[in-house]
Amino acid sequence: MTHGPDELRARLEKTGYLVDDGLAIACFLALKLHRPIFCEGDAGTGKTALASALAQVLDAPLIRLQCYEGIDASQALYDWDFPRQLLHLRAAEAAGVTDADRLESELYDRRFLIARPLLQALETQPCVLLVDEVDRADDEFEAFLLELLSEYSVTVPELGTLGTSSPPTVVLTSNRTRDVHDALKRRCLYHWFDHPGFERELAIVRRRQPQVTERLAAQVTAVVQTLRNQDLLKPPGVAETIDWAEALDALGATELDAELAFATLGSVLKYREDAERARSLDLSAVLVARGV
Numbered sequence: 001m002t003h004g005p006d007e008l009r010a011r012l013e014k015t016g017y018l019v020d021d022g023l024a025i026a027c028f029l030a031l032k033l034h035r036p037i038f039c040e041g042d043a044g045t046g047k048t049a050l051a052s053a054l055a056q057v058l059d060a061p062l063i064r065l066q067c068y069e070g071i072d073a074s075q076a077l078y079d080w081d082f083p084r085q086l087l088h089l090r091a092a093e094a095a096g097v098t099d100a101d102r103l104e105s106e107l108y109d110r111r112f113l114i115a116r117p118l119l120q121a122l123e124t125q126p127c128v129l130l131v132d133e134v135d136r137a138d139d140e141f142e143a144f145l146l147e148l149l150s151e152y153s154v155t156v157p158e159l160g161t162l163g164t165s166s167p168p169t170v171v172l173t174s175n176r177t178r179d180v181h182d183a184l185k186r187r188c189l190y191h192w193f194d195h196p197g198f199e200r201e202l203a204i205v206r207r208r209q210p211q212v213t214e215r216l217a218a219q220v221t222a223v224v225q226t227l228r229n230q231d232l233l234k235p236p237g238v239a240e241t242i243d244w245a246e247a248l249d250a251l252g253a254t255e256l257d258a259e260l261a262f263a264t265l266g267s268v269l270k271y272r273e274d275a276e277r278a279r280s281l282d283l284s285a286v287l288v289a290r291g292v
Helices: 005-014 021-033 047-058 082-094 100-107 117-123 139-151 182-186 198-208 214-228 238-250 258-263 272-279 283-290
Strands: 037-041 062-066 078-080 113-115 128-132 153-156 160-163 169-174 189-193
Touching: 005 021, 005 047, 021 037, 021 047, 021 169, 021 189, 037 047, 047 062, 047 128, 047 169, 062 117, 082 100, 113 117, 117 128, 117 153, 117 160, 139 153, 139 182, 198 214, 198 238, 214 238, 214 283, 258 283
Parallel strands: 037 169, 037 189, 062 128, 128 169
Antiparallel strands: 078 113, 153 160
């Protein structure tokens, strides 16, 4: 456990993850108070990467639950290994076991229980649990998740209550494709992830792609910052800035010009309409205006 937000911030930055004061305080309180941290914002702003950085700081495994439409408790919590149970039943019958009570108790033994991410997190101490894109799940799953995060235990009818006295560090993310209910947010510490300013984004690119020349990193960051101000279907996130810098470096580029930028737009923009809008910009003028 760190002694304060400043120490935690420094340790996060050693992993390559740069945080501001607000996020450093939120993460510290999440660890100190054993509260989940709810990270909301546009895709590509570093929400998922925060969980990975915290896992490195805590020297703990990262357990990830990827949410999607229709996910239910059995897919997130636990399920029984029916094929193994059936094989065990057939083996017992072949061995002449006829005691029904014994067979039933053996079939619902812990060894046949498949722990999904949420149960894995309850049984792994310490760990960081990432519940990614919770906004993609439905209301029923939200309610189930709220109950689990309140008790940090679950009842398996055949085995009893499984839980932990040392809750995992929990990071929930949302891209805000829909509003997550207030009840779940109230259970958590909240932090909004916005796109960083030029200097911070450049520092992130330099930290994540140190082999990229300083001029190229600055030019890529400047162009991405300009693209975000356009009316795009999917504005690029910091992840795309990093990917673009890496792609250009792989091509041997040391600086960016308009021709090379347009040829590699697929690294940063993922919709045809966005690429067409970008090609209508005078990127040379953008670079001159930014002084890079």
